[in-house]
Amino acid sequence: MDNLGELLHGFTIAVTLPHLALMVVGVLLGILVGVLPGLGAPNGVSLLLPLTFGMQPVSAIILLSCMYWGALFGGSVTSILFNIPGEPSSVATTFDGYPMARDGRPTTALATAFGSAAFGALVGVILITFLASWVAQVALAFGPAEYFAVYFLAFASFVGMGGGAPIKTVVALAIGFAIAAIGIDTVSGSVRLTMGVDELVKGVNFVVAVMGLFGIGELLVAVEEEFHARAVSSKIDWREVFRAVGRLPRHSIALLRSAAIGCWMGITPGGPTAASFMSYGIARRFSRRGRYFGTGEVEGIISPETADHAAGTSALLPMLSLGIPGSATAAVMMGGLMIWGLNPGPMLFVDQKDFVWGLIASMYVGNIVAVALVLLTVPVFAALMRIPFVIIAPLIVIICVVGAYSVSNSYLDVVMMLGFGIVGYLFKKLFYPLAPLVLAIVIGDKAEDAFRQSMLMSRGSLGIFFANKLVTCLVVAGIALLLLPLVLQLAHLFRKPAPSTDETTTQATARQKVTI
Amino acid sequence: MISRRALELATAVLTGGFGVAVVVQSLDNGIGWSSAGVDSGTFPFLTGIIIVVGSLYNLVRGMLPVATLAHVPIAITPIELRRIAGLFVPAAIFVAAIPLAGMYVASALYVFAVLAIPRHQSVPRALAMAAATALALYVVFERMFQVSLPHGALAAAFGY
Numbered sequence: 001m002d003n004l005g006e007l008l009h010g011f012t013i014a015v016t017l018p019h020l021a022l023m024v025v026g027v028l029l030g031i032l033v034g035v036l037p038g039l040g041a042p043n044g045v046s047l048l049l050p051l052t053f054g055m056q057p058v059s060a061i062i063l064l065s066c067m068y069w070g071a072l073f074g075g076s077v078t079s080i081l082f083n084i085p086g087e088p089s090s091v092a093t094t095f096d097g098y099p100m101a102r103d104g105r106p107t108t109a110l111a112t113a114f115g116s117a118a119f120g121a122l123v124g125v126i127l128i129t130f131l132a133s134w135v136a137q138v139a140l141a142f143g144p145a146e147y148f149a150v151y152f153l154a155f156a157s158f159v160g161m162g163g164g165a166p167i168k169t170v171v172a173l174a175i176g177f178a179i180a181a182i183g184i185d186t187v188s189g190s191v192r193l194t195m196g197v198d199e200l201v202k203g204v205n206f207v208v209a210v211m212g213l214f215g216i217g218e219l220l221v222a223v224e225e226e227f228h229a230r231a232v233s234s235k236i237d238w239r240e241v242f243r244a245v246g247r248l249p250r251h252s253i254a255l256l257r258s259a260a261i262g263c264w265m266g267i268t269p270g271g272p273t274a275a276s277f278m279s280y281g282i283a284r285r286f287s288r289r290g291r292y293f294g295t296g297e298v299e300g301i302i303s304p305e306t307a308d309h310a311a312g313t314s315a316l317l318p319m320l321s322l323g324i325p326g327s328a329t330a331a332v333m334m335g336g337l338m339i340w341g342l343n344p345g346p347m348l349f350v351d352q353k354d355f356v357w358g359l360i361a362s363m364y365v366g367n368i369v370a371v372a373l374v375l376l377t378v379p380v381f382a383a384l385m386r387i388p389f390v391i392i393a394p395l396i397v398i399i400c401v402v403g404a405y406s407v408s409n410s411y412l413d414v415v416m417m418l419g420f421g422i423v424g425y426l427f428k429k430l431f432y433p434l435a436p437l438v439l440a441i442v443i444g445d446k447a448e449d450a451f452r453q454s455m456l457m458s459r460g461s462l463g464i465f466f467a468n469k470l471v472t473c474l475v476v477a478g479i480a481l482l483l484l485p486l487v488l489q490l491a492h493l494f495r496k497p498a499p500s501t502d503e504t505t506t507q508a509t510a511r512q513k514v515t516i
Numbered sequence: 517m518i519s520r521r522a523l524e525l526a527t528a529v530l531t532g533g534f535g536v537a538v539v540v541q542s543l544d545n546g547i548g549w550s551s552a553g554v555d556s557g558t559f560p561f562l563t564g565i566i567i568v569v570g571s572l573y574n575l576v577r578g579m580l581p582v583a584t585l586a587h588v589p590i591a592i593t594p595i596e597l598r599r600i601a602g603l604f605v606p607a608a609i610f611v612a613a614i615p616l617a618g619m620y621v622a623s624a625l626y627v628f629a630v631l632a633i634p635r636h637q638s639v640p641r642a643l644a645m646a647a648a649t650a651l652a653l654y655v656v657f658e659r660m661f662q663v664s665l666p667h668g669a670l671a672a673a674f675g676y
Contacts, residue, residue, distance in 0.1 A: 167574060167577075170570050171531055171566075171570035171571060171574065174564075174567045175531060175534065175563075175567055178534070178538045178563045178564060178567065181559060181560040185545075185556040188552065188556040190545055190556050192541070192556060192557065192560060193560055195537060195541060216607070220600050220604060223602070223603045224592070224596045225596075388636070390630070390634075390636045391631065391636070391637075394607075394626060394631070395649070397610070398610075398623045398626070398649065398653070401607075401611060401614075401619075401623075402619065402623075402657065402665065405619070405665065406663050406665070409663075409664070411614065411666065414611055415611060418607070418611055425600075426526070426527045426530070427527070429591060429592075430523060430524055430527055432527075448559045451554070451559065452554045456553040456554075460549050460553075460554075
């Protein structure tokens with residue numbers, strides 16, 4: 001049990017006073033961005049990124065990852081109390097969470113959500129603890145061809161399992177790659193795709209893109225519908241909290257199933273949003289009380305919440321051990337890793353043991369801190385929602401502008417950020433997924449390098465991608481995932497179209513709405 | 517009023533245009549195989565082609581009256597469009613004003629304008645919020661994190 005020893009060592013790094021303080025700050029900021037519509041985990045984390053440049057990498061990643069946990073929890077608070085999902089991944093929580101809160105059981109709904117979320121996160125962290133170093137060890141033997149195959153598999157799984165329209169996903173991915181290629185080519189040193197703008201030689205920073213796509217874009221979508229925050233009571237009854245958590249083990253099948261779905265979707269980059277919807281859909285089909293879903297069922301809260309957090313947590317596994325982030329927020333964190341001078345991927349487990357195990361240990365502690373803080377601060381953040389949106393919106397615009405500027409003190413970045421805002425709005429409106437775009441911007445260069453290195457090794461023959469069993473399996477699995485939507489469509493054509501009920505179509509559109 | 521179809525078409529044209537630009541630009545870098553391995557334009561060239569082909573597909577899909585588009589004929593209603601413009605136009609003016617007025621003055625003016633002009637807040641309260649915003653930015657960035665935000669051409673003219 002090598003891992004447990006390393007983990008204990010990690011705890012000695014994570015559980016120190018400065019790091020605990022960072023966790024509290026991170027979680028509180030995370031809940032804040034999670035609660036505010038228009039600010040989400042990806043751009044919250046990228047806003048904080050420039051401020052971490054002077055920190056130790058361990059401290060910085062603890063701050064950022066705790067912000068992520070906080071944001072995941074904060075999104076559920078508004079879903080349940082206001083029927084407004086603060087995060088795309090907590091949309092499925094509104095289906096049963098809000099009805100339960102409206103029926104006079106807000107504490108039960110919140111405690112159930114947080115309890116199952118903590119369980120999902122715990123499963124995710126345990127998975128990372130035992131699997132990450134093993135995956136990294138396997139990956140140490142990878143050559144460029146294997147790496148490219150893994151990247152290819154990751155991108156293909158967005159197309160096959162992301163839930164968006166496949167061709168739109170492909171276009172989003174390719175645009176991300178093209179944006180990643182802007183600037184100086186890392187292999188040949190030549191300048192590419194600057195479109196005649198000299199300042200673009202430095203490339204397009206992913207933080208600028210995230211700020212626009214997620215920040216301004218989401219704000220424009222949010223301002224479109226003038227929502228009124230009609231909150232149900234946000235008082236917390238502490239005895240009911242413990243009773244609700246005590247009732248959770250009765251739903252252990254739902255908990256385990258949702259955690260498994262979440263972990264799977266987090267590791268293969270499907271992301272938390274897709275995971276929570278998939279888990280909710282499956283729970284409704286298999287639960288004995290499936291008919292009552294949508295009216296405030298306990299399992300209707302457990303399923304999306306557990307899967308959401310399991311996916312959010314396990315998205316860090318491929319990021320740490322392979323250098324492939326499993327969600328948009330993980331992509332931003334990975335960009336941070338590269339800025340701090342670390343090289344995400346299997347070598348982290350050899351060179352940066354303190355960093356990796358400090359982070360993993362902090363995930364255990366951070367989630368406990370997050371549950372405690374979110375329960376304590378529900379009334380405070382619920383009050384925040386009563387501030388009119390017309391006041392919050394310009395403040396978020398200013399935050400995004402300053403955030404984009406401070407990345408590299410460039411005015412061009414601010415202008416590009418606004419441009420990305422329009423693109424983000426259009427893409428959200430028309431269900432183009434945004435997560436693959438961000439992912440491609442962050443790891444596009446690495447994927448390209450892997451491809452070109454393998455081409456050099458094989459002297460231009462594509463045969464290198466079928467040279468051994470491992471790489472062949474990866475490539476074939478990737479191609480299969482790419483073709484999956486096509487196969488499903490063909491199968492659909494041959495079968496008689498089944499009559500669909502109204503309920504499923506509304507859920508399908510709700511799901512479509514939040515595909516990012 | 518903007519229909520879903522128009523929006524689909526506009527977006528497909530936008531992405532397709534970007535794809536064409538990528539293809540044209542990457543030809544300058546050379547595509548294909550040379551003595552140094554894969555030329556630096558090859559990868560962007562391929563992504564550009566994928567963008568163009570995908571955009572064409574989306575364009576055609578957007579034009580055909582497909583069932584999925586049928587239930588949302590209208591993408592943006594006039595009221596929604598006005599709300600979006602109400603947020604975006606001031607934001608764009610704010611960004612345009614930064615080089616001249618500097619981040620602090622521009623953001624204060626921006627907050628004041630969006631709160632006081634549509635009468636969401638009274639003038640004194642809007643003034644107070646504008647001042648608080650600029651002050652908070654100054655304290656957080658210039659003092660706490662030592663990040664210098666642009667002071668603007670006007671401030672430079674006065675010797676700051």
